[in-house]
Amino acid sequence: MTARTQRTRLLAAGVAAVSVSLVLSGCSSSKSSEGGGAPNASATVNAVKADDKLVALVPADVKSAGKLVVGADASYAPDEFKDDSGKVIGMDVDLADAIAAKLGLKAEVQDSGFTAIIPGIQSNKFQLGMSSFTDNKEREQVVDMVTYFNSGSAIAVKKGNPNKIDPKDLCGKKVAVQTGTTQADEIKDTRNPDCAKAGKPGIQNDGDKFDLQTDVTNAVVSGRDDAMMADSQVVDYAIKQSGGQLEKLGDTYGVAPYGVALAKGSKLTPAVQGAIQSLIDDGTYKQILTKWGVEAGALDKSTVNGAVS
The missing domain is CATH 3.40.190.10 (Periplasmic binding protein-like II)
Incomplete structure (x- = not known):
């Protein structure tokens, strides 16, 4: 895979005009993400509290660091992109923050070239990759994939x-x-x-x-x-x-699912899967998707390495 080059961003956050951010990798299972309301980046989402049972699943080294370092290619809205101040925002960023909170951690989202994220996970630069990765058998050979969204x-x-x-x-x-x-x-x-x-x-x-x-x-x-x-x-x-x-x-x-990418066989994988499922069950997940106008892509159950193709 080739590295991405630095290019001038003509459109940030919800600023109108000629340039618009796009996503990567085609997607999901039984539902389509077509439709949804208008994004509202200023919408509030309920505060997420740590879940003691999930916190207990977090490996000691991650717990002591107090954070999850997350790789995301911030060039395609509404999943991950930069606002006018250069801050990375979007659906995946809000979900990463919520996952980390469930695990008693903070999320540190770092902008990265898309094709550099999985190698970054393998080299321990990132604990998570949340960048609209389609969950497929090919990716599951090198990383764990925890499903969290449906797209086409x-x-x-x-x-x-x-x-x-x-x-x-x-x-x-x-x-x-x-x-x-x-x-x-x-x-x-x-x-x-x-x-x-x-x-x-x-x-x-x-x-x-x-x-x-x-x-x-x-x-x-x-x-x-x-x-x-x-x-x-x-x-x-x-x-x-x-x-x-x-x-x-x-x-x-x-249509196929997106997955959070983690190191293959990571002890963190069940904790992340549990956090996503908890967010689905308590309604926080749906709030985040609605905030970004992508609620039609919601799924009911998060799975680990469940790709069919």
């Missing part, structure tokens, strides 16, 4: 679809995606082979790949690319923030 893939184009893009036939088109995502793999492994079988030219360059999702959105708004593919709730958020410059094309598809 979606496609967006310029308002009015001036290039008459067909979501079921992107052959020969220029399609923007973020590097290292499920959507990038979908183009390379599924869509372009299907184009070849049909005797059509493939999506150009196996997708026009960018290190930041903000750049993916900008590529479509500016007319550089015909369409973009990303996680469904990120596409929905980008459309809301684009000032009428983008529209969704077709339906959400490929």
Whole structure:
């Protein structure tokens, strides 16, 4: 995987305009994250108290440090992105804070390139990776994945679809995606082979790949690319923030769960799973998702390494 390059962020927090942040990796199981209310970053969420039974599951070294260091690629709203002050905010950040609180800890969320997060977990730089990772068998070979959200893939184009893009036939088109995502793999492994079988030219360059999702959105708004593919709730958020410059094309598809990534076999894994389930059961989880307008992606049960593909 390539490292991400530093790029100028044209849109922060909920500031409108041309640039919009997007997500990574396509997603979830039985529910779709399509829809949801308008995000409200200033909405309050109930204070989370430590759960003594869960605190007892926290390994001694983590407990003594008093914190969970969390890696997140803060380039795609509403899951994780930077506000005007440069602070990392979003659904995953609020959930990380709540998970840590349940375990009697504080969360320290660090901005990181997406493709550097799992290696960072393996090297002990991060205890958790919360960056819209789809839970799949490939990732479960190298990290534990604790499910916490449902998402799918979606496609967006310029308002009015001036290039008459067909979501079921992107052959020969220029399609923007973020590097290292499920959507990038979908183009390379599924869509372009299907184009070849049909005797059509493939999506150009196996997708026009960018290190930041903000750049993916900008590529479509500016007319550089015909369409973009990303996680469904990120596409929905980008459309809301684009000032009428983008529209969704077709339906959400490929629904699968997101997972919190932890070191393979980590003693912290059952504590994190228990914390997420407790947040689901006491209603805090739903409050956080509603705050960010992604409540349609809520799941009822958190599982460990439950990917089916």
